[in-house]
Amino acid sequence: MSDERARGVRARTPRGQLSLSVVEAGIGVVLILAVAMGFALGVSPPDGRAAQLDLYAEDAATVLAGEPPRHGGATRLSEVVRSPDAFDRERSALRRRVARILPDNLMFRVRTPHGAVGFRKPAGVAIGTASVTTAHGDVTIRVWYA
Numbered sequence: 001m002s003d004e005r006a007r008g009v010r011a012r013t014p015r016g017q018l019s020l021s022v023v024e025a026g027i028g029v030v031l032i033l034a035v036a037m038g039f040a041l042g043v044s045p046p047d048g049r050a051a052q053l054d055l056y057a058e059d060a061a062t063v064l065a066g067e068p069p070r071h072g073g074a075t076r077l078s079e080v081v082r083s084p085d086a087f088d089r090e091r092s093a094l095r096r097r098v099a100r101i102l103p104d105n106l107m108f109r110v111r112t113p114h115g116a117v118g119f120r121k122p123a124g125v126a127i128g129t130a131s132v133t134t135a136h137g138d139v140t141i142r143v144w145y146a
Contacts, residue, residue: 005131010077017059020049020059028103034127036037041066042137049125049126049145050126050127050128051128053106053124053126053127053128053143053144054128054129054130055128055143056102056103056106056128056131056141056143057086057128057130057141057142058096058128058130059101059133060068060102060108060130060141060143061130061132061141063095063101063127064076064077064097064132064141065100065132065137067097070090070093071086071089071090075134076097078134078135080094080112080139081112081113081114081134081136081137081139083114083135083136084113084115087112087114087115088115089137090115091117093113094110094117094134095110095117095118098117098141099117100109102143105145105146106143106144106145106146107121107143107145107146108141108142108143108144109121109141109142110139110140110141110142111139111140111141112137112139112141113136113137113138114137118142121142121144122144125144125145126144126145127142128142128143128144129141129142129143
């Protein structure tokens with residue numbers, strides 16, 4: 001045997017092999033620990049404020065799109081966006097109507113092709129948006145918490 005070592009030949013030593021059931025058990029333990037840590041640490045909740053604001057904006061848009069016009073046109077929104085004169089005439093009534101539709105803790109801005117009514121949106125707040133297409137242009141409603 002000393003001749004084999006002198007020539008650089010190593011003696012074969014038996015190697016141990018890990019049992020497949022031990023590997024499966026190890027993976028199972030890691031998986032169970034990962035799930036347990038997920039429950040223990042929890043997950044941050046989704047920001048429901050933006051989704052709720054979108055719903056408020058859509059509700060306001062739906063109500064306005066379904067209301068009859070005050071002076072002429074198919075709907076109240078189509079009357080408002082028909083012309084710059086019609087927008088100027090209906091501006092304050094539109095502002096009052098949107099304020100009545102939305103809850104008191106919301107602020108809003110309604111933008112039409114001829115102008116906007118409502119409040120200026122402050123920077124860095126979550127907003128909800130809805131748009132309605134009329135024959136004379138799009139009307140966009142944005143809402144945010146006051």
